[in-house]
Amino acid sequence: GNSVTQMEGPVTLSEEAFLTINCTYTATGYPSLFWYVQYPGEGLQLLLKATKADDKGSNKGFEATYRKETTSFHLEKGSVQVSDSAVYFCALRNTGFQKLVFGTGTRLLVSP
Amino acid sequence: NAGVTQTPKFQVLKTGQSMTLQCAQDMNHEYMSWYRQDPGMGLRLIHYSVGAGITDQGEVPNGYNVSRSTTEDFPLRLLSAAPSQTSVYFCASSKPQGAKTYEQYFGPGTRLTVT
Numbered sequence: 001g002n003s004v005t006q007m008e009g010p011v012t013l014s015e016e017a018f019l020t021i022n023c024t025y026t027a028t029g030y031p032s033l034f035w036y037v038q039y040p041g042e043g044l045q046l047l048l049k050a051t052k053a054d055d056k057g058s059n060k061g062f063e064a065t066y067r068k069e070t071t072s073f074h075l076e077k078g079s080v081q082v083s084d085s086a087v088y089f090c091a092l093r094n095t096g097f098q099k100l101v102f103g104t105g106t107r108l109l110v111s112p
Numbered sequence: 113n114a115g116v117t118q119t120p121k122f123q124v125l126k127t128g129q130s131m132t133l134q135c136a137q138d139m140n141h142e143y144m145s146w147y148r149q150d151p152g153m154g155l156r157l158i159h160y161s162v163g164a165g166i167t168d169q170g171e172v173p174n175g176y177n178v179s180r181s182t183t184e185d186f187p188l189r190l191l192s193a194a195p196s197q198t199s200v201y202f203c204a205s206s207k208p209q210g211a212k213t214y215e216q217y218f219g220p221g222t223r224l225t226v227t
Binding site: 004036042043044045046049089098099100102103104105 | 152153154155156157160162170202204206215218219
């Protein structure tokens with residue numbers, strides 16, 4: 001079956017530190033991969049996506065590369081800000097389907 | 113566009129009570145879904161619909177009913193609330209834009225407590 005595994009949090013960083021949140025997946029076929037972000041008290045927002053192997057999704061300074069050989073989609077940012085504090089979810093969707101399969105989420109806490 | 117709206121934002125129920133969580137979208141999206149979010153478990157799919165009149169079960173459907181009489185609305189009914197249904201509920205919608213680019217838009221959530 002399809003599944004997504006994320007690193008457990010919380011991840012605690014100081015402002016301007018480098019961020020990596022690991023995500024690996026198991027899927028049949030060729031899924032699309034997503035990172036969603038949930039700010040406190042809000043719903044989920046799409047942060048970035050990649051639809052095929054070696055694609056790089058990017059948005060707001062965040063990046064993630066679809067690595068088929070390692071079945072990974074790690075989220076990175078070169079310099080985090082306090083405003084990046086949120087919960088980050090990795091998700092996949094198989095071709096031809098609309099159902100998303102989510103990881104458990106990783107909470108990021110950035111201190112000044 | 114208001115996007116995806118959910119009501120109420122907060123609700124407290126007693127065990128055995130029933131209620132309906134409302135979800136509406138004004139983007140003419142065919143696909144709508146309900147998730148529940150629990151600590152350490154991410155989001156789990158409860159029910160989904162690929163269009164008006166068509167619904168199907170997700171990963172955790174027990175204790176919930178849905179219907180889809182219009183494209184815009186997708187209410188979630190709790191038949192007899194149980195403490196295990198204490199959770200945050202999210203509604204989402206999407207419209208096919210190509211083979212692999214279905215972006216789902218999420219509502220702000222309903223926080224439900226069952227005592």
